[in-house]
Amino acid sequence: MAHIHLGEGSFPLWALVLWTLLGVGLISAVVYRVRKGGIKTHQIALAGIAAAASFAIFQLNIPVWGGIHMNLTGLVGILAGPLLGALIALVVNIFSAALGHGAVGLLGANTLVNASEAIVAYYAFKTLIGMDWDVFPASASAATLGLSAGAFLMGAIIVVSGVNGSALPRGDLTIAVAGLVGLNLFAAFLAAGYWGFTVTGGAMPWAKRSAKALQRGVQEGGGALVELGRGIVVAGPIRKGGLMVEFGALVLVLGVLGIGLYVYVDRYGGFEDGERPAR
Amino acid sequence: MTVTTLSNHVPDPRLVTAFAEQRDGPLHRVNPWTKIGIVGALVLAVTVFDRLALLAGLYGAVLVVYGLAGLPYRRLAGWYTLPLLFIVSVAGPLTFLEPGTPIGGTLPTPLGELSVTWAGIVLFAELSCRSLTVVTFALTASMTTKYTDVAYMLGRLLPRPIDQIALLTYRFTFVMLETLEDLVKAALSRGANFSEFWSNKRLYARILGMTMLSAIEQSERLVKSMEARGYNGDITLYGDVSRPPIHELFVVIGSYVAVVGYAAVAVYGVRQ
Known part of the structure; x- marks a missing residue:
């Protein structure tokens, strides 16, 4: 699970507002779709306990580079589907922030990053299974792709936002952040990819059960966000109207708002280019 | 409650809940809605405050509140590991890359000269104070709010x-x-x-x-x-968290007024 590796107050106010709005937009669209499509008891239970397991697993210290922690967001995304996966990402982030891990003000940004991991992992797994891959290589590869997508999005969010109080030009900040993204990518490939391929083979006693659970997750896990084979729909069974207009409008409004905020701050923020954040 | 530590640098939710349930410090008696309000005000404050002295003062005040609540400083030091790792991972390179007056000499590299600057050090300190202020208060709030109150507020704040x-x-x-x-x-x-x-x-x-x-x-x-x-x-919730008393409400509103007022006048230069 990649995180925005920035503490509270690291982003300027406009970025905090922008990422919060985008996070709220994503979660609103998901909640809307879940409510419209209906949610079954077993999906609620699975989502709640998968989030609890993800949060519990995070407590275990893994002795690599002095100690790393995992959330298995990719696997949770495959199990619960992209809709519930996004909600689980939000819930795990809320609990993490309450325990001082992550940031309260960056809940929107963190949810975007983690939801993207779950969503990408789900579609990658579904595609690879469709191509007749075995479950374990497919899940390891899908989790790796999901984590990589999260790492790139994390880097993009930092570069777009800038760091509060830093006078560093965007180009130099991109170089600094590239190292961080690279480290995350390396961890993703090492953990989800290499480790997944080498240790989660079918020899494990729990392997068959895991495989069944993963495959059932794809079939029942709360509906898809985008069903490519059936045209673009936003989650769940295709309903009359498809709700694409509402979703598109929401994304458009948030996008325009975000760009507007950025342009406003960039032009009328009250700083000249040379003196911008330097103190 | 026996707690076997899985990791000494991540707060164990059972330990956090045990502090909330079994201790009775001054902050345990503060209304949970008030604590949430103060968390919001602190997030806003660390985002808009632009002076190291101010940020360090705010952090110091939160540390005092943590101690007054009867919570352990030694544990807190261990729990700072992950937030500090995040700060170092971003602010570390910025300490070298930030333009400004170099401290000591410069190290020539194939890509250019490398040096730690005063601006870089100040930025590092600012980011640390910003982050640790909210981390400390979030932990304080978690360790002084009972399980039933947290569950009630989750049920009230989040949509179905x-x-x-x-x-x-x-x-x-x-x-x-x-x-x-x-x-x-x-x-x-x-x-x-x-x-x-x-x-x-x-x-x-x-x-x-x-x-x-x-x-x-x-x-x-x-x-x-x-x-x-x-x-x-619908998972039925038993229990209730009442509205905050008037004096706590004044503290919350006062915090927001102070932060917004400072930001408007000192940071964004709003004048009459």
Whole structure:
């Protein structure tokens, strides 16, 4: 699970507002779709306990580079589907922030990053299974792709936002952040990819059960966000109207708002280019 | 409550809840809505405050509040590891890259001269104060708010079905932690060694995999239990968190007025 590796107050106010709005937009669209499509008891239970397991697993210290922690967001995304996966990402982030891990003000940004991991992992797994891959290589590869997508999005969010109080030009900040993204990518490939391929083979006693659970997750896990084979729909069974207009409008409004905020701050923020954040 | 630490730099939710349930400091008696209001004000403050002295003062004040609540400083130092790692991972390179007056000499590299600047050091200190202020207060609030109050507020603040997922997560976090800890203890009793990852990678995979499987099995049992009790999309919450008393309300409103006022006048230069 990649995180925005920035503490509270690291982003300027406009970025905090922008990422919060985008996070709220994503979660609103998901909640809307879940409510419209209906949610079954077993999906609620699975989502709640998968989030609890993800949060519990995070407590275990893994002795690599002095100690790393995992959330298995990719696997949770495959199990619960992209809709519930996004909600689980939000819930795990809320609990993490309450325990001082992550940031309260960056809940929107963190949810975007983690939801993207779950969503990408789900579609990658579904595609690879469709191509007749075995479950374990497919899940390891899908989790790796999901984590990589999260790492790139994390880097993009930092570069777009800038760091509060830093006078560093965007180009130099991109170089600094590239190292961080690279480290995350390396961890993703090492953990989800290499480790997944080498240790989660079918020899494990729990392997068959895991495989069944993963495959059932794809079939029942709360509906898809985008069903490519059936045209673009936003989650769940295709309903009359498809709700694409509402979703598109929401994304458009948030996008325009975000760009507007950025342009406003960039032009009328009250700083000249040379003196911008330097103190 | 026995707590076997899985990691000494991540707060154990059971320990946090034990502090909330079994201690009775001044902050335990503060209304939970007030604490949430103060967290919001602090997030806003550390985002807009632009002077190191101010940020350090705010951090110091929060540290004092943490101590007044009767919470342990030694644990806090361990729990700072992850937030500090995040600060170092971003602010570390910026300390070298930030333009400004170099401290000491410069180190020539193929890409240019490398040096730590005063501006870089100040930025590092500012980011640390910003981050640790909210981390400390979030932990203070978590360690002084009872389980039932947290559950009630989750149910009130989050829309359905997120509230249902959050409530189940909160309840089952403790169950899953017990499961994970049992697996770790079982492996240790069979002579496992957790100090090295790569030579024990199968063991780690088995523990993490079994935890996820146990979660799936728990969810299957939970579904039967929920349906037997006539679950209709609503987990009934018992208990109530009243509105904050008037003096606490004034403190919260005063905090926001002070932060917004400072930001408007000192940071954004709003004049009459």
